[in-house]
Amino acid sequence: MRQLPRVLHPGAWWLWALGLATAASRTTNPIVLTLIAAAAALVVARRRSAAPWALAFRLYVILGAVIIASRLLFRIIFGGGGGAHLLFTLPEVPLPEVAAGIRLFGPVAAEELLAGLYDGLRLATMLVCLGAANALANPKRLLKAVPAALYEAGTAVVVALSVAPQLAESVLRVARARRLRGGAGRGLRALPAILLPVLADALDRSLALAAAMDSRGYARAGATPSRIRAVTGALVVAGLLGVCVGVYGLLDATTPRLIGLPVLAAGLAAAAAGVALGARRVARTRYRPDRWRAAENTVAGCGIGAGALLYLTATVDPAALYPSLYPLAWPQLTVVPTLAALLAAAPAWLAPPPPVERPTTPATVDSRRTAEAVR
Amino acid sequence: MIRFERVSVTYPDTHRPVLADLSFTISEGELCLLAGGTGAGKSTLLRAVNGLVPHFTGGTLHGRVLVEGRDTRTHPPRELADVVGVVGQDPLNGFVTDTVEEELAYTMEQLAIPAPVMRKRVEETLDLLGIADLRHRPLRTLSGGQQQRVAIGAVLTAHPRILVLDEPTSALDPTAAEDVLAAITRLVHDLGVTALVAEHRLERVVHYADRILFLPGDGTLHDGPPAQILATTPIAPPIVELGRLAGWHPLPLSVRDARRAAGPLRDSLREQASPARATTNGSVAVRARGVVVRYGQLVAVAGVDLDLHAGQVVALMGRNGSGKSSLLWALQGSGPRTAGTVTVAGIDPAAVTPAKARAVVGLVPQTPADLLYHDTVAVECAAADREARRPDGSCAALLATLAEGIEPGQHPRDLSEGQRLALVLAIQLTAAPGVILLDEPTRGLDYTAKHRFAGIVRGMAARGAAVVVATHDVELVATVADRVIFLADGDMVADGPTADVMVASPAFAPQVAKILAPQRWLTVADVAQALRKVPP
Numbered sequence: 001m002r003q004l005p006r007v008l009h010p011g012a013w014w015l016w017a018l019g020l021a022t023a024a025s026r027t028t029n030p031i032v033l034t035l036i037a038a039a040a041a042l043v044v045a046r047r048r049s050a051a052p053w054a055l056a057f058r059l060y061v062i063l064g065a066v067i068i069a070s071r072l073l074f075r076i077i078f079g080g081g082g083g084a085h086l087l088f089t090l091p092e093v094p095l096p097e098v099a100a101g102i103r104l105f106g107p108v109a110a111e112e113l114l115a116g117l118y119d120g121l122r123l124a125t126m127l128v129c130l131g132a133a134n135a136l137a138n139p140k141r142l143l144k145a146v147p148a149a150l151y152e153a154g155t156a157v158v159v160a161l162s163v164a165p166q167l168a169e170s171v172l173r174v175a176r177a178r179r180l181r182g183g184a185g186r187g188l189r190a191l192p193a194i195l196l197p198v199l200a201d202a203l204d205r206s207l208a209l210a211a212a213m214d215s216r217g218y219a220r221a222g223a224t225p226s227r228i229r230a231v232t233g234a235l236v237v238a239g240l241l242g243v244c245v246g247v248y249g250l251l252d253a254t255t256p257r258l259i260g261l262p263v264l265a266a267g268l269a270a271a272a273a274g275v276a277l278g279a280r281r282v283a284r285t286r287y288r289p290d291r292w293r294a295a296e297n298t299v300a301g302c303g304i305g306a307g308a309l310l311y312l313t314a315t316v317d318p319a320a321l322y323p324s325l326y327p328l329a330w331p332q333l334t335v336v337p338t339l340a341a342l343l344a345a346a347p348a349w350l351a352p353p354p355p356v357e358r359p360t361t362p363a364t365v366d367s368r369r370t371a372e373a374v375r
Numbered sequence: 376m377i378r379f380e381r382v383s384v385t386y387p388d389t390h391r392p393v394l395a396d397l398s399f400t401i402s403e404g405e406l407c408l409l410a411g412g413t414g415a416g417k418s419t420l421l422r423a424v425n426g427l428v429p430h431f432t433g434g435t436l437h438g439r440v441l442v443e444g445r446d447t448r449t450h451p452p453r454e455l456a457d458v459v460g461v462v463g464q465d466p467l468n469g470f471v472t473d474t475v476e477e478e479l480a481y482t483m484e485q486l487a488i489p490a491p492v493m494r495k496r497v498e499e500t501l502d503l504l505g506i507a508d509l510r511h512r513p514l515r516t517l518s519g520g521q522q523q524r525v526a527i528g529a530v531l532t533a534h535p536r537i538l539v540l541d542e543p544t545s546a547l548d549p550t551a552a553e554d555v556l557a558a559i560t561r562l563v564h565d566l567g568v569t570a571l572v573a574e575h576r577l578e579r580v581v582h583y584a585d586r587i588l589f590l591p592g593d594g595t596l597h598d599g600p601p602a603q604i605l606a607t608t609p610i611a612p613p614i615v616e617l618g619r620l621a622g623w624h625p626l627p628l629s630v631r632d633a634r635r636a637a638g639p640l641r642d643s644l645r646e647q648a649s650p651a652r653a654t655t656n657g658s659v660a661v662r663a664r665g666v667v668v669r670y671g672q673l674v675a676v677a678g679v680d681l682d683l684h685a686g687q688v689v690a691l692m693g694r695n696g697s698g699k700s701s702l703l704w705a706l707q708g709s710g711p712r713t714a715g716t717v718t719v720a721g722i723d724p725a726a727v728t729p730a731k732a733r734a735v736v737g738l739v740p741q742t743p744a745d746l747l748y749h750d751t752v753a754v755e756c757a758a759a760d761r762e763a764r765r766p767d768g769s770c771a772a773l774l775a776t777l778a779e780g781i782e783p784g785q786h787p788r789d790l791s792e793g794q795r796l797a798l799v800l801a802i803q804l805t806a807a808p809g810v811i812l813l814d815e816p817t818r819g820l821d822y823t824a825k826h827r828f829a830g831i832v833r834g835m836a837a838r839g840a841a842v843v844v845a846t847h848d849v850e851l852v853a854t855v856a857d858r859v860i861f862l863a864d865g866d867m868v869a870d871g872p873t874a875d876v877m878v879a880s881p882a883f884a885p886q887v888a889k890i891l892a893p894q895r896w897l898t899v900a901d902v903a904q905a906l907r908k909v910p911p
Contacts, residue, residue: 177745182730212469217456217485287480
């Protein structure tokens with residue numbers, strides 16, 4: 001079965017990635033974690049588009065490596081001696097009495113190092129999963145999928161996101177132009193010379209954008225009375241706050257039970273009511289909205305399935321997911337986590353491939369230069 | 376379609392109205408050209424059409440503006456989005472989304488047009504403007520002409536009956552400008568759209584216009600057919616100036632009409648020698664060999680050999696993105712240079728400190744305001760004196776020779792485009808460089824400011840400076856340049872005396888050359904001198 005190349009709903013990729021991240025959070029087994037990260041990387045390699053945001057995956061992988069390295073480093077610096085298998089001993093730095101309980105350097109044991117590695121690997125894998133979602137789904141399209149009641153806020157976020165590269169471009173341009181005046185002054189004294197033109201530029205640009213948006217119909221009231229709009233907004237915001245508080249209550253075992261489920265339910269209800277009310281006023285339409293079809297179900301299902309499999313294993317057979325450090329033992333790979341990893345990698349074949357970019361005329365010097373500089 | 380009834384606009388903190396008691400009607404399917412100097416109120420009038428003035432800009436509007444029967448007093452711009460499409464001066468600043476297709480759909484989404492209709496209109500608009508192959512491209516990667524066409528398309532999809540364009544071709548090379556203007560005329564002729572276009576470079580637009588609204592700058596308005604209005608206006612394209620000089624009646628507005636009328640003029644000029652510009656007489660001021668500039672995979676300048684002579688004005692031409700700016704920055708030493716050598720006054724400007732480099736080569740960048748960061752013109756000038764280690768008052772004195780009417784207490788950002796250019800030029804000239812590079816200096820300048828600027832450039836050359844002007848403005852090149860260099864894809868494809876290079880090219884020939892070909896005349900002033908008449 002060859003699938004038609006198309007862009008998948010960004011929500012599907014995010015659900016898949018969150019499923020993988022959940023799976024990763026349930027284990028410290030380095031083999032399982034490596035498999036999950038490899039699955040994410042495989043899917044990214046096979047299903048990402050040529051768009052600029054797709055290049056961000058590399059950054060997440062690098063960040064993951066930095067996390068692992070720093071975990072190991074910390075274990076070495078702040079006492080890694082808790083274990084039977086001593087690897088090497090560093091000269092210990094004597095600390096005053098006040099810092100009792102803290103040790104600098106000294107003996108380093110394999111157990112401690114491995115604990116740091118497992119821990120770092122888990123965090124890095126979760127990060128790589130989120131990076132995969134970012135690389136596979138256009139973050140701005142996800143914002144477009146927000147309910148109609150949040151449309152205005154969504155647009156504001158999109159505009160804010162596009163300001164960052166513009167600012168970077170302005171800063172580069174002005175910094176370069178400063179050399180033309182001799183580049184006098186360094187450090188703080190140079191700041192106004194760069195900051196003032198950049199800010200003036202940004203202000204001019206925002207005014208132009210605001211005027212353009214206004215003349216193109218942004219925030220048209222249409223026939224909706226302003227009171228209904230106010231009610232919609234209030235409901236949605238209150239609902240979302242409720243959801244946040246509710247989720248916190250559910251996850252944090254120390255909060256009273258009352259703050260958990262009831263608040264979550266109330267928040268969801270309020271948000272749903274607001275969204276429904278907002279959708280009733282048909283003052284706006286969507287151009288080519290991302291549709292949720294079978295492939296979206298498959299991709300989301302793969303991620304959630306992988307997460308669920310490990311979640312279950314963690315309760316049934318925790319030994320397979322948390323390899324023993326005391327005594328030191330080889331991590332084992334059992335059947336269920338293997339299946340989970342395979343399931344996680346399945347979208348590499350099951351998801352439709354991204355549409356191929358047609359060859360186009362080369363970009364202009366300026367834009368390329370900007371892209372280069374921003375990257 | 377558009378009706379102004381006794382409209383006056385006054386901005387706060389000004390004593391005199393920008394527009395005073397204007398009444399006129401623009402009917403369906405008219406292509407109306409709005410002309411006038413900088414600060415004459417062109418933008419204000421354009422913005423009043425869709426209610427941005429006064430809803431967005433502030434100020435007081437007396438009288439009434441009716442657009443398809445809707446009063447802008449009760450309808451803010453967003454409620455007029457379905458009848459008026461506004462395209463701003465810099466299209467990139469007005470883009471809300473980030474790809475071509477989404478941008479085209481944006482206005483329709485706001486107007487709640489059903490999805491199937493949207494789909495169809497986007498496809499139609501892509502074809503209408505010839506941008507179908509760009510549909511998935513990010514907007515920032517498009518060239519200036521493409522961006523301008525996308526911006527027009529983005530308002531067209533809503534099927535507005537009125538199109539308002541503020542200087543649609545100011546940033547474009549002549550060919551891209553032709554594309555954009557052709558698209559606009561097609562809309563007017565095929566769909567009966569009413570278009571109101573403001574433009575400084577009248578020579579590009581005037582033959583398409585049905586009517587001209589001319590704002591002399593005192594708040595009043597002259598309104599009439601182009602030939603009649605242009606017979607008396609202080610600003611006029613070269614074709615009209617030539618027509619006035621030769622006494623043609625009615626005034627021709629297109630090159631075709633002018634050529635048909637120009638037979639006798641050509642006969643009388645046949646015996647005259649067209650004036651030769653100065654050729655390589657000065658010493659070599661800049662010697663560049665094998666200059667290469669690349670950004671990653673992209674080669675912006677591909678090995679250019681170049682000698683610039685003292686006392687010579689060189690025009691650097693070429694389409695958007697052909698490497699003009701990169702070459703200028705590389706010559707100045709502040710921009711990247713991947714390979715090659717540049718020698719100015721015995722030194723390589725990239726190898727010395729910026730302060731030393733600017734003492735031999737001065738560059739005025741495309742956005743001169745990037746160099747300005749002080750509160751007042753006086754402080755800015757004082758800082759320039761310090762930076763260049765010149766006696767106090769040098770910069771202010773220079774500025775006084777370049778522009779008049781600038782108060783020392785004014786904020787640099789409140790100056791007009793022409794005054795700001797003069798200020799930045801004065802700052803750069805304070806360091807007394809022997810070579811001046813100007814990157815796209817005439818963008819946003821009206822005819823008066825441009826004449827002034829041409830005088831300044833000739834003056835610098837006469838004092839022995841080597842001047843390079845990178846520009847799209849063929850009429851400016853015809854006026855000031857001794858030599859023209861043509862860049863394409865980073866290569867030098869033509870290099871020679873202005874007359875040789877310009878007259879040979881159909882796209883880059885100035886109007887006078889087109890009218891009087893095969894004779895080699897470039898400007899009205901040259902013709903006037905030959906006829907021993909004073910130029911108009």
